[in-house]
Amino acid sequence: MTIRRTAAVLAATVLLPLGAAHAVDLEVTHWWTSGGEAAAVAELAKAFDATGNKWVDGAIAGGGDTARPIMISRITGGDPMAATQFNHGRQAEELIEAGLLQDLTEVAEKEGWKDLVRPSSLLDACTKDGKVYCAPINIHSWQWMWLSNAAFEKAGVPVPKDWYEFEKAVPALEKAGIVPLAVGGQSWQSKGAFDVMAIALAGIDTWKKVYVELDADAARGPEFAKVWAAAAKARDWSKDTKVQDWNQATNMVITGKAAAQIMGDWAQGEFQVAGQVAGKDYTCLPGLGVNEIISTGGDAFYFPKLDDPEKTKAQMQLASVMLSKETQVAFNLKKGSVPVRGDVDLNAANDCMKKGLDILAKGNILPDSTMTMSPDTTNQLQDVIVQFWNTPSMTPEEGQKRFADIIAQAD
Template sequence: MKLTSKLLAATALCAATSAGATELEVTHWWTSGGEAAAVAELANAFNANTDHEWVDGAIAGSSGVARPIIISRIIGGEPMGATQLNHGRQAEELIEAGLLLDITDVAEANGWMDVVNPSNLLSACTVDGRVYCAPVNIHSTQWIWLSHDAFEKAGTAVPANWDEFVAAGPALREAGVVPLAMGQQQWQTNLAFGALAVALLPEASWRAVNVDKDASVAAGPDYTRVFEAFDDARKLAVGSNVNDWNMATNMVITGEAGAQIHGDWAQGEFAVAGQVAGEDYSCLPGLGFREVLDTGGDAFYFPVTDDEDIEAAQKELAALLLSPEVQVAFNLKKGSLPVRGDIDMSAANDCMQKGIEILNSGGVLPSADMAFTQDTITQIDELMTTFWNTPDMTVAEVQESYAKIIASAD
């Protein structure tokens, strides 16, 4: 893959000060099979189209493990050349401290303001009118992934929505299938709660809590419905004794589990396993109830450096990440949607096409990374995990605690 002449011209401003190859350490938490295949597209493109070298700094473990390590290195004066974080509010304090590179010149030279869709992805990278990150994809979490083999074993039709899935739970159990696969990390249980909230709430109620931080709505009857569904989910997941999300996805791939509530990056694992959307598995955005997605995802940030060669390499990487060729190659492997609205994604599978259609129709919501600070997200993570692992904790008790967190959220 070679970059277009337009992109090469746009990156000339970055390369002009660079003399010879520069090694650029890039940290990220993409270590599953599908994720590794996707990040290899970025590394190969950087190595092939610049005079620099991608030095891979993969950090095994979840984002909750990797993110503190990344931030600690930047604050501690041992920064990497570039790092993945979720676009949103995770880097606010680093930007305020002057520790991240302003890449507004790259964004302007490459016309990001005209091609990033939806525009709030670039807004999430912008502070006081200056751009500090390069968004690379759109990840949405409101999906349920369903194993065709599992439902065939159970002798039931593949569900069309969450309620039908809950009703199929007993048949799955009787067939020796765990109804719902769920990893044991905090962020996974909170992800499932968030997906249920988007699927089951009136949008006005969802926005009242997640945008306006209205604790009275969080304590009200609309949210009671969500917590009751979350209670169903924890019962359906009994026997799902795995930790990492990709292990839970593998349970669906192998038919050991009927379904998984998870983000669209699960598609990368299905692809590596050679499974075909619509034939081997099905996907339901909005858990089959709502044609809506949130617009979370990943972005790359670039710590400030005194080395002009490293800064030039950082800006070349930033430009390359949003090039049409790289956007297509990376997102097809990652299972995510591209941040550019002007590229050909006809090679995408059925599930990705569903996501693209929803995105183009305007059915999008802000992600939790944009709505809440990391402190608030951590509090919710911990609460949802406590409820998930405490069978005698009631719906009323967890809802009351949740409303208190929303009341103090920022």
């Protein structure tokens, strides 16, 4: 049954007038369960609890691929939480169309989100038919490669400055018994690494043709073939990772068991919890050191409709708290992400976060692919990439053809 059809049989609630406040408990679901993520969530909870209400944590282990179906099922099944995390983009599109999510426009207009949220595409992704349905809270970019300085020192080679120097260092790393590239078993990890290679190695123009314009000819072309060739090498370099979760792969870099990981900037939270210092213990390469780009993905919170005026009022308070200056700084410094507000003080930012802020300030940004493709297309592409990653006998040419065939039918 589709979300729209399910919605038709649910009792519709409306945004009720905000009356006198009473302390209420709000269940908030998300998939942040690693050490760095838990530290960041604690900042959100602390800020909301300070309003006199209570954050009831509903963490779902296993990452977004596991959590999103559970979240959607609860909302469509009549057992909604008070707030839930999704990524920026089209993941909640059908829930909005079905009338199951709160309209936050009043809060957004009162607090001037349109003037505060940067880049504006993040708020645009929350907006449908002129109404705001989510609170964007951070900018997360996949476009990073994290390097263990100790691993390269052990291998007797300099810390690379880009993907091509990394490739040259691989033989020395393998000789020293170090896994060159850590990629965990969760399907989204190999898809994310592939997409990073696409921007860095195929180039920005080709990436736009494939991921934004959905140009199948570009996906079949020679520039995109470079991505598949690099993915085949990465598949071989990562074969001895033998962990499942992304933060376990990050820990391999932290401990020097692996030399590198392609992972979003949320990995910084793990380095921070481990007491490592950017530029000293580890090095970060935005855009694999080839194309320094920030993709403006990230996280936003949506608020399902509830038949309880006091909880509805508390939902609006939570949305407001999430966008406050203090919460934006406290949360994002722990999370490793960049605040969505353009008016906050980030003097405490570390070396890697400053690199990201500099790229953002220069305007070198691209939308995350979840904002340009439907969830169905994204899932189909992920299936092909995961199969390629897990099947050494699949050639780059075969993977590229199957990928391009999906792009040809994409919406």
